[in-house]
Amino acid sequence: MLSLYVPGESVVHRARAGLKLGLLAALGIGLFWVGSPAVMAGAVALVVLAGVGLARLPWRALAVQVRPVWPWLALLLGFHLLVTDLRTGSVAVLRLLTLLAAAAIVTATTRVTALVAVIEWLAAPLRVFGVRPARIGLVLAMTLRFIPLVAERAARIREAQAARGAHRVRLGMAVPLLIQVLRMAATVGEALDARGADDAPARRPRRRTAVAS
């Protein structure tokens, strides 16, 4: 699977995913109470040090995730220089940079499966509303399977329409594509039922067979 995870054996890699996410959330809230550029710069340094030193991530792994935001940071600083002052601007930029680096570290050191497990755990209270956390994993897996399927169907329809002389009619392609994949999804749903995916907890039929035998 495509993923931003960087394999490793460091302390950060082995730390529990829930703990890492909790710390990240705490950092996200805590940094808004910091108003001094010096403290904020210290926070950036500390987080980057944790990523490169403690988690032993290559610089590149962090840079890949932070790079798309550079123009934003520049724009933000420019705006503050024009409208407010350097102090407010640098705090805002450094705060963003700290959070981005911290989030990049959590993503790079935590497996997708571990994060999915945290999502399932977080969704447990939703049981009250009839959500079954175990099915969340099923939906996530199904989505990952559907991505290449949808892309492939799209390519096929584009070819078929090009063969009939219709070039670059994107919108005309969308309707047959959507109907095709909706039918496919309905079939997958039926297949899930046929395999008992929608049955209540799996132990129930087992108990029944125990009684029967």
Add this chain to the structure above:
Amino acid sequence: MRIGSGTFRRVKSRDLAYVALFAAIVAVLGLLPPVPVPGLPVPITAQTLGVMLAGSVLGAKRGGLALLVFLALVAAGAPLLAGGRGGLSVFVGPTAGYLYSWPIAAFVIGLLTQLFWKRFNLAWALIANMIGGIVVIYAIGIPFTSIYGDVPLWASFTGSLTFIPGDLVKAVAASVVAVAVRRTYPVIELPGRRAAAS
């Protein structure tokens, strides 16, 4: 009744597949080459088109869930956002508010679509997609950027105006497609009565 409950269950499994399907569609739309706008740090992407389609094809609940599933995968480290971005850092970036708005936008679009379902046509579809897909997204994204970067609201607002024309085009496209899909393969079923499948 046995048959009745059986039908009900089958629908639920199919709903899961629909939710996964639209999460996947939003991801695939992220693969389309983004349109760069001169002077702007973020390119226009087709992914909000997926948000609009999810709401106006699946309805409120399933549409909103589809976007939640998509965001969960992005958070778990799958680089599914346009330009191959992903991971937790996109959720703390300056434009994260727009991401958070997606499930809500899809839900609102779905809600309006269900409200208009009986007389659903291009005009109603446009209203639903513009309120949910433009107003809701900006109403969440703009204040978020402004709080995050300590920027006044007006600056954040004028900064995002450049995206309005692209969003209008997407709203029209989503509406045309939603009306056509409703005619041939209606997914939304109103309680008590089957949708006009004819």
